[in-house]
Amino acid sequence: MKQVVQAKLQRYWDLRAAGNFSFGGTGSGLIIAAALAFAVGAPALAVVVAIVLGLGLIGLGLFCVWLEIGRPWRAINVFFHPHTSWMTREALLVPPLMAAGAAAVLFDIRFVFLAALFAAGFLYCQARMLHASRGIPAWCQKETVPLILSTGVAEGIGLYLVIGLVIAAAPPAMIAAALLAAVLREAAREAYRRGVIAAKAPEGTLAWFSLREEKLLTAARYLAIALLALAFAGLVPAALGGLLVVATGWGLKVMLITRAAFMRGHTIQYTPARGRDSSHAVMPS
Amino acid sequence: MTRYVMVADLRRCVGCQACTAACKEANATPPGVQWRRVLDIEVGEYPDVKRVYVPTGCQHCADPPCMHVCPTTATRQRADGIVTIDYDLCIGCAYCAVACPYEARFKVDHPKFAFGEEASVSEQARFDEKKIGVATKCTFCVDRIDSGCAKGLVPGRDPDATPVCVNTCISGALAFGDIEDPDSNVSHLLAENKWFRMHEEAGTAPGFYYLWDKEAP
Numbered sequence: 001m002k003q004v005v006q007a008k009l010q011r012y013w014d015l016r017a018a019g020n021f022s023f024g025g026t027g028s029g030l031i032i033a034a035a036l037a038f039a040v041g042a043p044a045l046a047v048v049v050a051i052v053l054g055l056g057l058i059g060l061g062l063f064c065v066w067l068e069i070g071r072p073w074r075a076i077n078v079f080f081h082p083h084t085s086w087m088t089r090e091a092l093l094v095p096p097l098m099a100a101g102a103a104a105v106l107f108d109i110r111f112v113f114l115a116a117l118f119a120a121g122f123l124y125c126q127a128r129m130l131h132a133s134r135g136i137p138a139w140c141q142k143e144t145v146p147l148i149l150s151t152g153v154a155e156g157i158g159l160y161l162v163i164g165l166v167i168a169a170a171p172p173a174m175i176a177a178a179l180l181a182a183v184l185r186e187a188a189r190e191a192y193r194r195g196v197i198a199a200k201a202p203e204g205t206l207a208w209f210s211l212r213e214e215k216l217l218t219a220a221r222y223l224a225i226a227l228l229a230l231a232f233a234g235l236v237p238a239a240l241g242g243l244l245v246v247a248t249g250w251g252l253k254v255m256l257i258t259r260a261a262f263m264r265g266h267t268i269q270y271t272p273a274r275g276r277d278s279s280h281a282v283m284p285s
Numbered sequence: 286m287t288r289y290v291m292v293a294d295l296r297r298c299v300g301c302q303a304c305t306a307a308c309k310e311a312n313a314t315p316p317g318v319q320w321r322r323v324l325d326i327e328v329g330e331y332p333d334v335k336r337v338y339v340p341t342g343c344q345h346c347a348d349p350p351c352m353h354v355c356p357t358t359a360t361r362q363r364a365d366g367i368v369t370i371d372y373d374l375c376i377g378c379a380y381c382a383v384a385c386p387y388e389a390r391f392k393v394d395h396p397k398f399a400f401g402e403e404a405s406v407s408e409q410a411r412f413d414e415k416k417i418g419v420a421t422k423c424t425f426c427v428d429r430i431d432s433g434c435a436k437g438l439v440p441g442r443d444p445d446a447t448p449v450c451v452n453t454c455i456s457g458a459l460a461f462g463d464i465e466d467p468d469s470n471v472s473h474l475l476a477e478n479k480w481f482r483m484h485e486e487a488g489t490a491p492g493f494y495y496l497w498d499k500e501a502p
Contacts, residue, residue, distance in 0.1 A: 001329040012379035012392065070377020070394055070418025077357035077376050087356035087380055133383040134350040134487050264386045266324050269481040270497040271335045272295035279479075279498045280335070282328050 001280045007202035007265035010136060018257040019064030022250040024126055025148065027057030028119035029156020031101065033174070035116035037160055038109060040173040048105050049167055050160050051112060055101045058122065062094065086132055090125035093118050123152045130256075138205040138260040143188070143195035148253075150188040154181035155249040158224075161231075161242030175238045179228040182245050186221060189252070200284070201262070208260040217255070221248045288347075288366040289425060289440060290464045290492040291451070292471045293340045294478070297458035300325055300338030304450035304459060308342075311426065311449040313411035315397040320389075320423035321450045340450070340459060343368060343389040343423035344483065344491030351381035351390065351420075360420070365463075366492055367425050375419035382420060386487040390422045425461070426450075441470055464492075476500070 034050035066072050081088045097118035104111035127148035130139040138144075157178040164170030193209055208214055227241030273279040300323050308314070308321035324339040345368050352360045352368060359374035360381055382390040396417060398404045404412055426448035433439075433446020440446040441462030451459045462471035471494075478496040485491075 001333070001335070003326060003328045008388070010383055012382045065378070068378070070379075070392055071375065074374075074376050077359070077374055078378070079356075080358045080374070081356050084353040085356040085380075087354065087378065091356065129354075129380070132350070132354050133380070134489070135383050135385045135388070139383070261383070263388050264484060264487070266326065266339060266341060266388070267483065268295070268326060268328070268337060268339060268495065268497075270479070271328055271337055272496075273498040274296050280328070 001271065001282050003267060003282045003284055005202065005265035005267055005284045007204060007262040009204060009259075010261045010263055013257055013261070014068070015254065015258060016064045016068035018254045020061040021126055021130075021148070021253045021257060022061070023057045023064065024061030025123060025152035025253065026155040026159055026246060026249065027054045027059075027061060028097075028123040028126075029152040029154065030054035030057065030159050031097075031112070031119035031156070032116045032123075032153055033156040033160040033177075035112045036157070036177060037171070037174055038112050040171050042164075042171055042174065043168040044109055046160075046163055046167045046170075047109060047112060049163055051101050051104055051115060053159070053163065054119070054156070055098055058094065058097070058119075062091075086125050086128040090122060090129060093122045093125060097122055123149060126152070135263055136261045137199060137201040137264060138196060138208070138256065138262065141192060141195045141199060141201075143192040146188040147185075147192045150181065150185040151249045151252060154178070154185040155246045157181050158242035158245030158249070161238040162246070164242075165237060165239035170238055172232065175228065175232045178238070178242055178245065179225065179232055182221070182225045182228055182241075185245075185249070186225065189221075202265060204262040205260045208255060211255075211259070213251075213259075214255060217248055217251045220244055220251075224248055286465050287364070287463045288465045288492070289345070289430070289461065290366070290471055290494060291345075291425070291448075292460040292462075292474050292480075292494045292496060294458045294460070294474070294496040295337055295339065296496065296498075297456040298323065298338040298340060299456055299458075301455055303453045303455050304340060307449045307453035308423070312424075313408070313413070314391075314421070315393055316399050317397065318391040318393060318421065320391075320421070339495070341387065341389075341483070341493070343385075343425075344387050344489070344493040345423075345425060346492060347490035348488065350384040350386070350487070350489060354380045354384040356380065363427075365430075367427050367430070368422075369424060369427060370420055370422065372415040372419050372421075377418040377420065379420065386484045386489060387491070390420050392418070392420050394418055 031054040038047045078091045100115035127145040133139040224244035230236045231238035271280045321342045326337045328335045357374045359371045430440045438446035451461045462469035479498040480494045482491045
């Protein structure tokens, strides 16, 4: 016998939580991009601006979370459980990340490499936070981790290209890196889609892939890749593709947090044997 | 060692929701918050359709994901397996709520009352500010268990040391006790009947067992 599983969309985390994953992901990705740009000889001013903007975005993301929690004035308690909580670990990485970023801006630009290391850790914690959410099949997929990592890095490099438009043109290596990151993100997204389908995620989660908004986002992601390829050939400004990478990354995370996040629903394995009736094994439909 | 678990006999549950009402009364939960629920699940396709009533709530898992993800250590597990929340530590991030595969956790950000904006006299008397903006869930009536045990009573056998949902169940569908005690009622029920636990695939080792048929003789 089959049971129709009525999985509900989670309502605990809304756009404010999505803001943390979007701004925090882009911010940490941007600091990683700044280190990359410095390594390939980008102007120091562009690197400094990227660091400051990256730290600001991470701060903005954390502010979004602060707005979401029920008891904001005891937010300090978030540091209490580093043994197993990825949320605590994410929070613990913020002070050294901010300090390393500030040191890079104020004292020695080479601290950007240390900041990038902490930023990578921050981004990894974000990915693992979602993966640890066992109540939400769309998040606890193992493919969520590479999806969040690649999205953050792609957004960061993409935003660096936008900075390059204002301050100094990004080196070709950065455009190539942005193109590679955008392609890897698309591969991670496709692997995620296949993983979710294979894991028989709730109907609502699977329906996400056929939503009109998601189809538009997918088209925009492909357009971003095309624009970056054209930018690499010198045909269009790289910032255009970079901006689209950032926008589509945020869109993907908003969808993942607020639209695809269906709970598991309640399921039973057998119907009870009542009276003279026999029991039956139950399969989710 | 002691490990308290709940057993729900699906053959006996009639979906009367008496446990739900008792839980609500005992714990003064606001509208929309039901620590003990009875789901009305439909299985099969016409003409072979069955309706199954499934009591549910916090499963007090042996490996609770809510505890692992909690950034504040507000969610803890006692030595007897009961998963608790310290309302003074919880920051209301709701990470535990999205980590729970059983939809057992609730968070109310603003006071809510049954009859509009104003609290009734009884609601006013039992309103607990500590439960606003934090995660809440079924506690297995841990206060009753502790006070009962202090008087030498046995949880699951003596009503004063047993969760109110179990005491209230009209059909004896709910049972509570120590699964580590081979002579407890729950140990006997699990030995004599076929059972399953919900979402075993999540690896949480829930402490809530569902009986569905007699064990073969």
